[in-house]
Amino acid sequence: EAGVVQSPRYKIIEKKQPVAFWCNPISGHNTLYWYLQNLGQGPELLIRYENEEAVDDSQLPKDRFSAERLKGVDSTLKIQPAELGDSAVYLCASSVRGGEQFFGPGTRLTVL
């Protein structure tokens, strides 16, 4: 069974530019999560979807970050404009209802 797929794996942009990350969850997983992981830290939840509904986006900086999961499967996380402090690894995870979370490999973002 394929795991959570994320792309790109690496992204380097200049500050003030927009950037988008894509996630394809494990087939059949209705819950999808986006996490932010700074170097040496544990992941922090940005947003959680149940199907296409965002059920927890309290930690998402809505002035510059946005996310969507239009058909309840794939999801996109966008940053516009990116700032230097946004450099981090962005992790996507998915789960079935009540099940353990499976993480993707992440996208490493570097903002110059």
Next chain:
Amino acid sequence: GESVGLHLPTLSVQEGDNSIINCAYSNSASDYFIWYKQESGKGPQFIIDIRSNMDKRQGQRVTVLLNKTVKHLSLQIAATQPGDSAVYFCAENKGNRDDKIIFGKGTRLHILP
């Protein structure tokens, strides 16, 4: 506020020895505790979990111990192997496995030959 932290940032263990990774948590309302392993360039991988109504749970080569009196969680890895080299995170949440997880800062396990 809520916090899940680890006592040591780096742990070096001789190959074949047992490893013990410790974690302190502060939220006594947490119901579910998880240990994750993260290798370089990969996302966290579930190792083992334990609910607050248990004090010990065993898996393959791993054991998690929960001491709610002192809010302490530990992960024991038996016969540590080179493939165990990674960063280990303890994490907690208040309900089901798919609820919001709060991660600690991680401990790097280094295996000595």
